Amino acid sequence: MKTCFPALMAAVLMPALALAQAPATHSADELAQKLADPGAALVSVPFQYNYLGDVGNGQHNQQLKIQPVIPFVGEHGKFLLRPILPYQWNEFPQHQQGLGDLFVQGYYIPTKPGEHSPTELGFGFAAMLDTANHDSLGTGKYSVGPAFVLVHKRGKWTMGGLLNHVWTIGGHDAREDVSNTAMQPFLSRSLSNGWSFTLSSESSYNWEAGSGEHWTVPLGGAVAKVLRFGKQPVSIGGGYYYNVERPSLANRWTARVTITLVFPE
Numbered sequence: 338m339k340t341c342f343p344a345l346m347a348a349v350l351m352p353a354l355a356l357a358q359a360p361a362t363h364s365a366d367e368l369a370q371k372l373a374d375p376g377a378a379l380v381s382v383p384f385q386y387n388y389l390g391d392v393g394n395g396q397h398n399q400q401l402k403i404q405p406v407i408p409f410v411g412e413h414g415k416f417l418l419r420p421i422l423p424y425q426w427n428e429f430p431q432h433q434q435g436l437g438d439l440f441v442q443g444y445y446i447p448t449k450p451g452e453h454s455p456t457e458l459g460f461g462f463a464a465m466l467d468t469a470n471h472d473s474l475g476t477g478k479y480s481v482g483p484a485f486v487l488v489h490k491r492g493k494w495t496m497g498g499l500l501n502h503v504w505t506i507g508g509h510d511a512r513e514d515v516s517n518t519a520m521q522p523f524l525s526r527s528l529s530n531g532w533s534f535t536l537s538s539e540s541s542y543n544w545e546a547g548s549g550e551h552w553t554v555p556l557g558g559a560v561a562k563v564l565r566f567g568k569q570p571v572s573i574g575g576g577y578y579y580n581v582e583r584p585s586l587a588n589r590w591t592a593r594v595t596i597t598l599v600f601p602e
Contacts, residue, residue, distance in 0.1 A: 365531025373525035378408035391589035393429035435470030463501035478508030516544035531563035
C-alpha cells in the first residue's frame with residue numbers, strides 16, 4: 338500500500354498536540370516516573386531511533402518510530418491511545434526505505450473517583466494497518482486483536498507489562514497471514530535529578546513461522562533523563578537489547594536512542 342509519510346505522520350501526531358497544554362510545573366523526578374508508566378494519563382510524543390545490528394547475512398537496518406501517547410480521562414476511567422508509526426531504512430531483506438505498517442493500541446483502565454490504586458489493569462485492542470510503502474517494509478495485511486496492560490507502582494519502582502495478539506482480517510491474498518503475540522514486561526526505577534533506569538523485553542511469538550523460528554526474545558535496559566529546554570520538558574535516553582532467542586535472519590542486537598516531548602496536564 339502506498340502511503341504518504343507526512344500526511345500519516347500528521348494524522349498520528351495531531352491528536353496528541355491538540356490535547357497538549359502549556360507545560361505545567363512538575364518536577365523532573367515526577368515526570369520520569371510517569372514516563373515509565375504505560376498507564377499514566379500523560380500526553381507525550383516519543384521519537385525512538387533503533388539501529389538493528391547483524392540482520393540476515395550481517396546487514397544492518399534502521400528505524401525511527403513516532404509513538405505518541407494520547408490519554409482521554411473520564412470520571413470512571415481513562416482511555417490511552419498509543420499509535421506507533423515506523424519509518425525504516427533497510428539493507429535486509431532488500432535495500433529499501435520508507436514507511437512501515439502503522440500499529441495502534443488502545444487501552445481502557447477503569448478507576449474509581451478519588452481512588453489512587455498502586456495497581457492498574459487495562460484492556461482494549463491492537464491493530465496493524467497496511468501502510469507500508471514497499472512489500473519488504475510491511476506485512477501487506479490488516480490485523481486486529483485484544484490488548485492488555487498491567488502496572489504496579491511501589492515507591493520509586495514501576496513494574497508491569499503490555500500484552501497483545503493480532504490476527505489477519507484482510508489484505509493481500511498472496512502475503513502470509515499474521516498471527517502474532519507480543520509481550521513487553523518491564524521493571525523501572527526512578528532515580529534522582531530526573532534519571533530513570535528500565536529493564537525490559539519486547540518479546541514476540543509468531544504462530545505462522547516454521548519450526549525454531551517462532552520466538553524473538555530481546556533482553557536489555559535503558560537509561561533516561563528528563564531535562565527542560567525553556568519551559569518544555571524533554572526526556573532523552575538510550576538503551577541496548579540483545580536477542581537471546583530469535584528467528585535465523587532476525588537482528589542479533591538493537592541500540593536505541595529515544596527523545597520524548599512531554600506535555601504535563
